Amino acid sequence: MDLDGKLAALHLELLRLGRVVVAFSGGADSAFLAAVAHRTLGPDAVHAVTAVSPSLAGDEEVDCRALANEWGLRWTPVVTQEMERAAYRLNDTDRCFHCKAELMDVIAPIAAAEGATVLLGVNVDDLGEHRPGQKAAQEAGAVFPLVTAGFTKADVRAASEQLGLRTWDKPAMACLASRIPYGTEVSVGLLSQLDRAEAALRRLGLRELRVRHYGETARLEVPVADMASVLAQREVVVQAVRAQGYRYVTLDLEGFRSGNLNG
16 A cells, blocks of 8 residues: 555544544654644644653653644643553563553543543564563553554654654654663653654754663664764764763663663
């Protein structure tokens, strides 16, 4: 099926669902889903909800608000308390299950009050990865319209560009806990440290990056094409990361790999 066919299938699926609450992280997938749902069903039938917690980068919350204003979305930020779940803080390979379970515990009542279905921006490519959060969301009644319509990540970006959405080339931004190796306990202080370090590097012009936490060491991942830029401003990069509490700053020569700490 070509891109136009997939867009048509997505429209039909959204019309079938009728009223929806979109889990809106501001990333390319959820932004595309929220925008298309808004255009298809109208603001009264579409509610974009952003989960706000220490695991969401501060810049992402700001961008969610900006996107909602730009696109006229009916948008609500809600506080989630995954940090109160011991199983989440433990940070084993099912950490994402407990995070999504908390998300659904907060969003599902909003959807129920509106007679709506919870939608997540899961695409076909996500199905082959280690994503225990998908299981938690499905068990709680969420549906994945992008999967139903056959959208891959590349399709989402191409369709977003076609529709004029500025998120079409937005770098993937997984939750901050994904920077912490399994078995290292998640804490608010650690998530804040990672958020500050990555924000400092983005201010230096690095768009796609991860700061991986290994105690006193920060391991930086950037696309191979950006390594020359990092090395050209090496002293500033090191200073920016050390200012957030790291003693050692290393550059991973394998480059950026989304989800490389997944089990």
